[in-house]
Amino acid sequence: MLKTILLGVVALIGVALLAFVLIGRERSWEMIAGPADGGQHDFTDGKRSPTANDALACSPGLCTEPDFTIAPVNEAPADVIEQLSQRLAATDPRSRRVDDGTNPAKARFVTYSALMRFPDVIHLEAVTMADGRTGVMAYSRAQLGKSDFGKNRARLEALFAQP
Known part of the structure; x- marks a missing residue:
């Protein structure tokens, strides 16, 4: 169970980092903070x-x-x-x-x-x-x-x- 949760968290972080790179760092910060x-x-x-x-x-x-x-x-x-x-x-x-x-x-x-x-x-x-x-x-x-x-x-x- 713990292993599944950790794997899910790692996958979520990976997806977030990929989106951050694909969208662009500057645009990502604008989407987050205005x-x-x-x-x-x-x-x-x-x-x-x-x-x-x-x-x-x-x-x-x-x-x-x-x-x-x-x-x-x-x-x-x-x-x-x-x-x-x-x-x-x-x-x-x-x-x-x-x-x-x-x-x-x-x-x-x-x-x-x-x-x-x-x-x-x-x-x-x-x-x-x-x-x-x-x-x-x-x-x-x-x-x-x-x-x-x-x-x-x-x-x-x-x-x-x-x-």
């Missing part, structure tokens, strides 16, 4: 993930309790977002832009982990600060799980590292 893109992050409300699976980085004064700060720059907000978008595309081949591009000072991307294709979403926004320079806000969050093992912070740190 779309990774939930719309643009509102940097003004200070809301973050309730679990340790996100990272927030902002120029000084633009958000509450960032994980690290981003130095303001002299380029226009749209130019900053374009540069960051190009840098992200060059460094993360699994990322794809998911916003409609109507606001050139904002961008949103979904990217996937290498092996299991766990989805993460990256929000970028640039604003003109009181001193005329451009400040940047960036938020990266895993859609699944309670911990990302620092991956989202590392992603943002790499994105803002000086070339």
Whole structure:
């Protein structure tokens, strides 16, 4: 009896893994957890993930309790977002832009982990600060799980590292 149950469990797991591979890892996670893109992050409300699976980085004064700060720059907000978008595309081949591009000072991307294709979403926004320079806000969050093992912070740190 126990042997039959174990064989059934193993067969069920095998079928589930086969379906996961045939459907595709990214599409499978979407079917399980819904779309990774939930719309643009509102940097003004200070809301973050309730679990340790996100990272927030902002120029000084633009958000509450960032994980690290981003130095303001002299380029226009749209130019900053374009540069960051190009840098992200060059460094993360699994990322794809998911916003409609109507606001050139904002961008949103979904990217996937290498092996299991766990989805993460990256929000970028640039604003003109009181001193005329451009400040940047960036938020990266895993859609699944309670911990990302620092991956989202590392992603943002790499994105803002000086070339």
